[in-house]
Amino acid sequence: MKKKLLLLTPPLLQTNTPYPATMHLAGFLKSRGFEVFQRDLSIKVARDVLLKYGDETTDELLEFLSGPAPLEAKREASEAIDSLAIWIRDNIDPDFGFSRYAEHLCRAVTDFGELERRVKRRGVMDAPLERHLKAAMDEARPDVVGVTCPFPGTLVAAFKIARYVKRKYPGVRLLLGGGYVSTELRDMTDERPRKYFDEFLLDEGYAAMARLLGGRCRDEDVPPFVRPSYEGIDWGEYFDVVETDNFVTSLWSAGKWVKLVMARGCYWHRCAFCDVKLPYIGCFRMPKASEIADCLEEFFPSPVISGVHFVDEAMPPALVSALCDEILRRGIDVEWWGNVRFDAAFTPALAKKMAKAGCIAVTGGLECANDRLLALMKKGITLASAEKVLRAFRAAKIFVHAYLMYDFPTETKAEQRGAERYVRSLARKGLIQSCYWHRFALTVHSPIAREPEKFGIIIKPLESNFARNELEYVRKNRPRIAQA
Numbered sequence: 001m002k003k004k005l006l007l008l009t010p011p012l013l014q015t016n017t018p019y020p021a022t023m024h025l026a027g028f029l030k031s032r033g034f035e036v037f038q039r040d041l042s043i044k045v046a047r048d049v050l051l052k053y054g055d056e057t058t059d060e061l062l063e064f065l066s067g068p069a070p071l072e073a074k075r076e077a078s079e080a081i082d083s084l085a086i087w088i089r090d091n092i093d094p095d096f097g098f099s100r101y102a103e104h105l106c107r108a109v110t111d112f113g114e115l116e117r118r119v120k121r122r123g124v125m126d127a128p129l130e131r132h133l134k135a136a137m138d139e140a141r142p143d144v145v146g147v148t149c150p151f152p153g154t155l156v157a158a159f160k161i162a163r164y165v166k167r168k169y170p171g172v173r174l175l176l177g178g179g180y181v182s183t184e185l186r187d188m189t190d191e192r193p194r195k196y197f198d199e200f201l202l203d204e205g206y207a208a209m210a211r212l213l214g215g216r217c218r219d220e221d222v223p224p225f226v227r228p229s230y231e232g233i234d235w236g237e238y239f240d241v242v243e244t245d246n247f248v249t250s251l252w253s254a255g256k257w258v259k260l261v262m263a264r265g266c267y268w269h270r271c272a273f274c275d276v277k278l279p280y281i282g283c284f285r286m287p288k289a290s291e292i293a294d295c296l297e298e299f300f301p302s303p304v305i306s307g308v309h310f311v312d313e314a315m316p317p318a319l320v321s322a323l324c325d326e327i328l329r330r331g332i333d334v335e336w337w338g339n340v341r342f343d344a345a346f347t348p349a350l351a352k353k354m355a356k357a358g359c360i361a362v363t364g365g366l367e368c369a370n371d372r373l374l375a376l377m378k379k380g381i382t383l384a385s386a387e388k389v390l391r392a393f394r395a396a397k398i399f400v401h402a403y404l405m406y407d408f409p410t411e412t413k414a415e416q417r418g419a420e421r422y423v424r425s426l427a428r429k430g431l432i433q434s435c436y437w438h439r440f441a442l443t444v445h446s447p448i449a450r451e452p453e454k455f456g457i458i459i460k461p462l463e464s465n466f467a468r469n470e471l472e473y474v475r476k477n478r479p480r481i482a483q484a
Contacts, residue, residue, distance in 0.1 A: 310338030
């Protein structure tokens with residue numbers, strides 16, 4: 001007999017739009033006949049904490065930030081809400097953060113005992129979390145509860161959810177999945193976490209969850225495009241936090257975006273710094289553009305939803321082109337943005353068609369912005385080829401955010417300074433409108449970790465029976481330890 005499932009998103013995540021994991025799982029499982037409920041506990045807890053510690057204006061501010069006012073008009077209200085969150089952190093609960101909780105602990109937690117102590121300690125989110133969790137459990141009456149844990153900042157809350165359900169609803173089976181589990185907990189040997197969760201699901205989890213619910217499902221039964229279900233999600237709860245006047249940067253924290261996965265896996269899957277051997281990245285499957293367009297017609301036009309954010313891996317140029325054709329042929333009125341590789345296939349003609357079909361921005365990696373290092377990491381682009389793509393996007397009036405990386409193995413200080421000058425020149429030319437520099441993080445599932453000698457590093461042993469992902473290393477030509 002098929003079991004009833006409740007999917008939960010734990011606090012704390014972005015407040016402007018729902019995180020998409022449970023929506024995609026719900027959409028797939030419902031298509032196979034399962035009874036599925038979902039609740040976003042993150043936004044509910046965030047609102048309740050702010051309202052508890054705010055003043056009489058807080059409710060009005062949240063309603064204003066939930067509405068359609070222009071971004072520039074929301075700056076002052078956003079600053080007030082952000083100041084309140086900082087006050088809560090400094091005076092009430094040092095682990096509280098707007099889109100994360102105890103993230104500093106969970107980034108590299110090798111000892112589950114340290115995490116468990118934090119799970120048992122009560123903080124500002126416990127009372128509202130338990131209240132909303134009880135309401136969801138009593139309404140759904142599930143046989144199985146699935147919790148997504150996409151980032152370190154949701155780990156404590158995920159285990160708090162499990163602890164509460166185990167105490168109050170014995171007999172309910174608990175599952176934990178998501179990006180954090182798939183990357184950090186693949187090698188977990190500690191048995192203590194299994195007192196909280198009965199199963200830990202790796203990678204996408206579609207087929208595995210269907211089987212755990214009593215159905216028959218092979219991995220190949222999962223379609224290349226999964227249409228999400230937003231049933232159980234209240235778009236009116238979400239509110240913007242506008243931290244900058246930069247339109248591109250604000251896309252992550254403002255706007256109510258339907259998040260879709262254009263294609264499963266990465267069509268390039270060769271970058272040396274990426275976890276390309278993990279199944280959910282390395283197994284590329286591309287759907288028909290018509291399937292994505294059918295989904296867009298379900299949501300748009302909408303008086304509430306801002307548009308679509310295509311998430312996870314880079315959008316394949318051929319599929320982008322075909323989807324644009326579908327959007328234009330059907331006359332779908334939608335704005336959208338997503339991640340790309342600065343692939344030469346994004347020609348001026350394709351960029352122009354993307355803009356006509358509603359594309360407002362793209363994000364993509366220039367990484368170390370140095371040709372030697374781009375070749376070493378097998379990025380598959382050069383600065384010259386990438387700049388041609390950037391010029392195509394500029395001509396089409398599509399905004400660009402660039403992801404950048406520093407302290408990559410073998411990178412010299414001269415190369416780093418050269419990269420900074422080059423990126424500034426791109427900004428002066430109007431070829432990028434926003435960028436962010438990330439310090440290189442060596443992960444256990446990357447090609448670099450498997451062949452460190454090719455990158456001039458020595459990896460330090462990591463002893464952990466719980467989380468294991470980021471690795472410490474020593475450069476052979478630089479006597480210091482680098483850690484992300």
